[in-house]
Amino acid sequence: MxxxxxxxxxxxxxxxxxxxxxxxxxxxxxxxxxxxxxxxxxxxxxxxxxxxxxITTCSTCCNLTETDPCPICAHPNRDKSTICVVERPSGVMAIEKGASYCGLYHVLNGALNPLEGVGPDEITVGRLMARLKQGEVNEVIVATNATAEGEATAMYLSRQIGELGITVSRIAHGVPMGSGLEFADNVTLSHALQGRTRLG
Ligand SMILES: [Zn+2]
CATH class of the missing domain: 1.10.8.420 (RecR Domain 1)
Incomplete structure (x- = not known):
């Protein structure tokens, strides 16, 4: 004191x-x-x-933004056929800073955690599925954190999205186990995105 x-x-x-x-x-x-x-x-x-x-949330990707849609969703040169799914806005920031990714994003605002009562309705899965059903997207890259919750969320998403006939991949090696994207350096993050593996 x-x-x-x-x-x-x-x-x-x-x-x-x-x-x-x-x-x-x-x-x-x-x-x-x-x-x-x-x-x-x-x-x-x-x-x-x-x-x-x-600051509000983008009504399309749920990222933090000052304009709606956010500058990434509104950008004419971003690849609208790919969506990278992250848990938090910090994940978007980490990828934008380091990796040469030019697709769109979706911010879940969390990860599935049944023990703490976080189910699909508590994160923005519904809004992601609604986006995918519009038919413009052909690949979803799941970049949830390398934690038990992040992995469970990736598996859940691959099942749900696989049913729509859209390719689902998971970012690869190098993102430290148990941590978030913001702790990976730029090179690691680029490799993780390039070396993604197909889930469904
Ligand atoms: Zn957006």
């Missing part, structure tokens, strides 16, 4: 809720903002509020 102050305590708690921020970093961030010029804290709070107000 830095001071006997409920407001400082609340600020520290706000930082602690961020991914990867422990107690000590949370305290350091809070102290920094309290001792820096007031504009600094204002800049941060306005940036958060502004981004939250402007």
């Amino acid at each position: 830095l001071f006997e102050s409920p407001s400082v305590e609340r600020l520290v708690e706000a930082f602690r809720r961020l991914p990867g921020v422990g107690k000590r970093s949370a305290e350091r961030h809070a102290l920094h903002l309290l001792s820096a010029p007031p504009e600094e804290a204002q800049f941060l709070s306005e940036a958060i509020r502004d981004a939250r107000e402007r």
Whole structure:
């Protein structure tokens, strides 16, 4: 505890809720903002509020975006016959940064996890299937994470999508087991996409 102050305590708690921020970093961030010029804290709070107000989800691919459809879905040169399925917007960012992928995406917003009550209805599978039924897509690349949930989701999707006669492939080797796409380096990610294997 830095001071006997409920407001400082609340600020520290706000930082602690961020991914990867422990107690000590949370305290350091809070102290920094309290001792820096007031504009600094204002800049941060306005940036958060502004981004939250402007960012929405793309009604096509479910990625985070400021415009709907998002710039990737709306881009005239993207290959509309291929969809890469990822768990989170961070997966889209990782692939866009590194791999030379020019198809479209679909963000599931999670992975199947029956033990925690996450079934197909809790993620955006329904919207993916609706997209596929429009008939423009001939390959779906499943780039869910290399975790038990990610694998289960890949198997589920390959069954569902295989029934539509669309090729389903799974990104290959190299993405570290148990981790998300954002932790793979660019070369690994490119190889993983190129070396995908067919599921159905
Ligand atoms: Zn989109």
